[in-house]
Amino acid sequence: MINFIPVLTFILAALFGMEVFDIRRLQGIAKVSGVVLCLAGILTMAFCKGPHLKSFNHHHLLGQGDSHSDQARSHSHIKWVLGTFLMTIAASALSLWMVLQGPVLKAYPSKLLFTTLQCLFSTVQSFFVALAFERDFSRWKLGLDINLISVAYGSIIGIGVSYYLQSWTIEKRGPVFLAMFMPLTLAITMILSSFLLGEQVTLGSVLGGSLMVGGLYSVLWGKSKEHVDI
Known part of the structure; x- marks a missing residue:
């Protein structure tokens, strides 16, 4: 669902008049084709798993991830309807917020504040969401370990x-320019999870990621040509 954000952001930006494309010109065709490629990559990752690819690194820095993968697979079907519904809302809200930031920043240009x-x-x-789900404050404590590093890195x-x-x-450059870079997050995550955690990567994930990255560069090429024309 997170990978669907570029497509949804493009649609919302077009509806709000923030993203203009002319399918009679090569730039417009490139932008629309890039969005279609991104959608094709999403569908490929969702419905085409394929065989698992062999990892090139057998000495994982953070230990083997097979036990965690098996545990995740055993719980993959639990409350999947609710999870899908919440992820759809989250992706839609993030796409809408990216689009709305454009007019907000024009009226309030102080980006730091x-x-x-x-x-x-x-x-x-x-804080209130965490308080509702976790009442045991002993689990809120952070020690001098990887948890503290993770929290510090994630927050800063x-x-x-x-x-x-x-x-x-x-x-x-607009919200679509930002959203189209999200497929790169997927590609980097797959590479790092394979090398650091030992997680297995499927052929469908690689093909889907390649399609989304191809769509990214197609949209960026179209936007760069429009920027030059302007």
């Missing part, structure tokens, strides 16, 4: 810095 407000309200909301880089860069990118 804008990012600070985002993080502040997200922290407050996340994954949220603070990335939110600021997202706002900067949307202000400069």
Whole structure:
């Protein structure tokens, strides 16, 4: 569902008049073709698993991930309807927020303060959600281990810095330009999970990821040509 965000963002941006394309020109054809390729990659990953590919690295830095994979597979069908519904809402909300950031940043151009407000309200909301699901405060404690590193990296880089860069990118090039880079996250995640965690990658995932990356560069090429014409 996260990989569907570029397609949904393109549709919303077109409906709001923030993304213009002319199918009579090569640039417009490239942008539409890129979105179609991205959608084809999503469907390929969802419905075409294929054989597992052999990992080139047999000495994983963070240990074997087979036990975790087996456990995840055994619970993969539990509450999948609710999970799919919530992921659909999350992907739709994120796509809509990317599109709405364009007019918000025009009226409120201070990106640093804008990012600070985002993080502040997200922290407050996340606190109450976490409080509702986890009442044992002993599990909230962080020690000097990998958990502290993960939280620090996720909060500083994954949220603070990335939110600021997202706002900067949307202000400069628009929401579709930002959303189309999300397939790269998938490709990088597959590579790192294979080398660091020992997770098996399927042929369908590689083919789907390749289609989405191809769609990414097709859209970027079309937007770059439009930018040059302007």
